Amino acid sequence: MNWNTILFLLVPYAVVPLAVVASAYRLLYRPYTVSSLSSQILESRKLFWGSISFHYGLVLVLTGHLVALLLPRTITLWNAEPMRLYLLEATGLALGLWALAGGAVLAWRRYSDPRVRAVTKPADVLVLVLLVISMVTGVLTATLYSFGSSWFTAVFTPYLWSLATLRPRPDLVADLPWLVKLHAFNFFLLVATFPFTRLVHIVTLPLGYLYRPWQLVIWVRRPPRDSAARR
Amino acid sequence: MNVRAHMSMMFHLDKCLGCHTCSVACKNLWTDPRGSEYMWWNNVETRPGTGYPTLWEDQEHFHGGWVRTRAGELKLRLHSRVKGLANLFYNPSLPAIDDYYEPFTFRYQDLFDAPAGTDQPTAIPISQITGEPIDIVSGPNWDDDLAGSAIYARNDPNLEAVAPHVRAQLEEVERVVFTYVPRICNHCLNPACVAACPSGAIYKRAEDGVVLVNDTKCRGWRMCVAACPYKKVYNNWTTGKSEKCILCFPRLETGQAPGCAHSCVGRIRYVGVLLYDADKIPSAASVPAGDLVHSQLSAILDPHDPKVVAAAEASGVDPGWIEAAGRSPVYRFVKEWGIALPLHPEYRTMAMMFYVPPLSPLMSTYEDGLAAPDVHPAHTDFDLSADLDRARLPIEYLANMFSAGDVKPVRAALAKMMAVRAFKRRESVEGSVDEATLELLHRAGSSAREAEEMYRLTTLASFQERFVIPKYHRETQIEGHVDPLAHKGSAGRGYLQASER
Numbered sequence: 090m091n092w093n094t095i096l097f098l099l100v101p102y103a104v105v106p107l108a109v110v111a112s113a114y115r116l117l118y119r120p121y122t123v124s125s126l127s128s129q130i131l132e133s134r135k136l137f138w139g140s141i142s143f144h145y146g147l148v149l150v151l152t153g154h155l156v157a158l159l160l161p162r163t164i165t166l167w168n169a170e171p172m173r174l175y176l177l178e179a180t181g182l183a184l185g186l187w188a189l190a191g192g193a194v195l196a197w198r199r200y201s202d203p204r205v206r207a208v209t210k211p212a213d214v215l216v217l218v219l220l221v222i223s224m225v226t227g228v229l230t231a232t233l234y235s236f237g238s239s240w241f242t243a244v245f246t247p248y249l250w251s252l253a254t255l256r257p258r259p260d261l262v263a264d265l266p267w268l269v270k271l272h273a274f275n276f277f278l279l280v281a282t283f284p285f286t287r288l289v290h291i292v293t294l295p296l297g298y299l300y301r302p303w304q305l306v307i308w309v310r311r312p313p314r315d316s317a318a319r320r
Numbered sequence: 321m322n323v324r325a326h327m328s329m330m331f332h333l334d335k336c337l338g339c340h341t342c343s344v345a346c347k348n349l350w351t352d353p354r355g356s357e358y359m360w361w362n363n364v365e366t367r368p369g370t371g372y373p374t375l376w377e378d379q380e381h382f383h384g385g386w387v388r389t390r391a392g393e394l395k396l397r398l399h400s401r402v403k404g405l406a407n408l409f410y411n412p413s414l415p416a417i418d419d420y421y422e423p424f425t426f427r428y429q430d431l432f433d434a435p436a437g438t439d440q441p442t443a444i445p446i447s448q449i450t451g452e453p454i455d456i457v458s459g460p461n462w463d464d465d466l467a468g469s470a471i472y473a474r475n476d477p478n479l480e481a482v483a484p485h486v487r488a489q490l491e492e493v494e495r496v497v498f499t500y501v502p503r504i505c506n507h508c509l510n511p512a513c514v515a516a517c518p519s520g521a522i523y524k525r526a527e528d529g530v531v532l533v534n535d536t537k538c539r540g541w542r543m544c545v546a547a548c549p550y551k552k553v554y555n556n557w558t559t560g561k562s563e564k565c566i567l568c569f570p571r572l573e574t575g576q577a578p579g580c581a582h583s584c585v586g587r588i589r590y591v592g593v594l595l596y597d598a599d600k601i602p603s604a605a606s607v608p609a610g611d612l613v614h615s616q617l618s619a620i621l622d623p624h625d626p627k628v629v630a631a632a633e634a635s636g637v638d639p640g641w642i643e644a645a646g647r648s649p650v651y652r653f654v655k656e657w658g659i660a661l662p663l664h665p666e667y668r669t670m671a672m673m674f675y676v677p678p679l680s681p682l683m684s685t686y687e688d689g690l691a692a693p694d695v696h697p698a699h700t701d702f703d704l705s706a707d708l709d710r711a712r713l714p715i716e717y718l719a720n721m722f723s724a725g726d727v728k729p730v731r732a733a734l735a736k737m738m739a740v741r742a743f744k745r746r747e748s749v750e751g752s753v754d755e756a757t758l759e760l761l762h763r764a765g766s767s768a769r770e771a772e773e774m775y776r777l778t779t780l781a782s783f784q785e786r787f788v789i790p791k792y793h794r795e796t797q798i799e800g801h802v803d804p805l806a807h808k809g810s811a812g813r814g815y816l817q818a819s820e821r
């Protein structure tokens with residue numbers, strides 16, 4: 090067993106089930122602790138510049154990764170035309186930089202604003218540090234090792250599928266540059282922190298708002314008597 | 321007809337002393353844990369003034385409540401469904417802590433630790449957020465009793481409809497006038513906070529109308545804070561959850577009046593059940609502005625009407641509650657006598673807390689001789705009634721607060737209260753009531769009998785008459801198994817787990 094196997098086989102197989110089980114436990118049995126932990130009421134201006142670009146940039150970049158994972162052929166076909174490849178690469182890089190800029194503002198905000206600082210826990214710092222590492226290594230990968238959108242589908246897509254289908258092949262990523270490895274490994278660290286930090290807020294994205302009725306009226310416990318008379 | 325019961329409160333503004341006992345009772349009961357110090361679920365504002373949070377009525381700025389579209393439909397002023405999700409990362413209409421105030425305490429320990437010296441030791445103010453020393457620059461009632469002064473009063477959004485020369489007069493020192501407006505959550509029939517919550521964590525209890533945040537479902541998206549036009553939902557920066565007035569439901573469920581009402585020194589508060597037709601809510605909330613008060617009041621049903629009683633029973637309203645609705649003091653003021661109005665009906669949330677507009681500052685127009693007409697005191701009552709529009713607190717101002725700018729309901733309420741006063745004055749000072757006074761009463765839409773009842777319930781009512789709270793049944797109680805008070809310091813409002821921060 091070498092380092093590569095530990096980092097890219099044992100670690101993912103340890104953190105992913107942990108994240109799933111622990112998140113489910115927290116959402117079901119500790120729901121009171123699940124919150125986006127907004128600090129907007131304490132500080133709003135820097136949050137505007139930080140949160141919007143960080144979230145939109147990051148959510149879009151993550152979606153890009155997901156598409157490359159689930160629909161690799163689409164990406165390959167798209168990239169067949171050089172102009173389209175450049176367009177995709179440039180967009181990805183721009184979004185990454187946008188997210189990074191936002192993340193930097195958020196980190197600076199946590200550090201510099203006394204009110205936000207007062208509500209900052211070690212977990213908040215940890216999450217921001219990991220995310221900044223993620224974004225910095227991601228942006229560097231995109232600039233130094235072009236064209237990521239092409240080789241991702243050749244390297245990471247089969248690697249991640251091999252993990253998912255329980256026929257792990259960590260050797261697929263063994264020869265990657267250390268920067269790229271750091272980017273990938275850091276993601277596993279984020280997964281590990283996911284259930285224990287504010288990151289759980291990501292899975293509570295309230296899409297139900299698009300169709301639920303505007304008003305919610307609840308009978309605490311309907312008296313059994315003539316409950317048929319009421320809707 | 322889909323009849324439901326509502327626990328409502330009525331504030332008789334004529335009687336409010338502005339003593340803040342209500343606010344302090346509420347604070348001690350619910351909002352002293354860290355993260356909620358800045359919240360005043362019950363606050364008392366001096367008016368004209370800018371209120372708490374500052375300028376909360378400025379909906380151009382805070383985007384609270386509903387608006388009526390050209391097609392006559394309602395939409396949230398804050399956001400559409402899609403925009404609601406798009407704004408999750410940053411809520412553009414959220415008030416900042418400085419719109420409320422930075423909560424503070426004093427470093428009392430310094431008083432004990434100070435070395436012996438020639439000066440008195442002092443306890444310096446410190447922020448309850450950062451713990452650092454601060455200069456206190458505002459508070460939840462910073463403009464207490466100063467509302468008359470130009471700095472605060474001039475910015476009151478309700479003064480917009482008041483003619484410029486009247487506004488100018490308001491600022492003259494001799495004419496300075498103010499009144500108090502205590503406010504809690506209005507537990508609306510068409511709540512904007514419920515509609516704005518992306519998680520669907522806020523709901524209205526069908527049994528008694530109390531609007532509650534389910535803090536196990538709340539994710540701190542903080543949309544409700546912005547959507548509530550009364551700014552009565554607050555974001556707790558410790559727990560990351562929204563919190564609001566719960567109408568003291570644990571007290572109601574054990575037969576006690578809410579803390580604010582129970583402790584009210586001026587005895588201005590009345591608590592009782594109103595029956596309403598839930599089917600009427602959507603149409604009543606979307607009528608043109610001029611009809612809002614009327615449409616809301618017509619959704620409130622007469623508990624003495626056998627048809628209503630039958631419908632209420634069919635809809636599953638508890639018989640004890642129907643009976644209590646018949647004895648409700650709130651019903652008498654709101655519907656029978658028509659002198660209590662909802663706060664800002666133009667927000668279209670159908671607020672279910674009601675206000676009797678203040679009469680006293682109006683009377684003092686004459687009694688202080690400041691705008692005294694040359695009439696014999698015996699005639700003053702009559703002239704006042706005819707002259708309501710010259711009231712020291714402009715009637716347009718009150719109308720902007722209580723009837724969407726329509727002076728008619730406010731004028732009618734004040735005229736009736738004034739007639740009752742004249743009637744009781746004749747009766748107790750002169751021993752008999754002359755024809756002219758009865759005529760005045762009649763013109764105000766009242767009668768000697770009604771005047772006597774209004775007088776009784778306004779001035780002499782006992783505890784049991786002011787608070788008519790029917791039995792809650794155990795099967796409708798949710799918090800019976802946990803004791804919110806025992807756990808409030810450690811874990812939010814009655815939940816048994818510690819929060820994240």
Ligand code: HEM
Pocket residue numbers: 125126127128129130136140144147148151195196199213216217220288290291294408409410540541
């Ligand atoms: C997709 C749905 C998401 C939603 C609705 C969402 C929403 C929010 C909200 C409301 C806040 C609080 C902002 C405030 O202080 O007011 C927040 C903070 C944060 N979110 Fe998200 N988020 C999402 C996705 C993500 C993702 C994908 C990540 C990273 C992987 C992330 C990382 C963070 C971090 C680190 C903070 C704390 C920022 C700070 O330091 O103040 N979020 N998010």
Ligand code: SF4
Pocket residue numbers: 335336337338339340341342343364500502583584585586587588
């Ligand atoms: S306790 Fe009663 S009288 Fe005193 S301020 Fe509150 S509402 Fe007014």
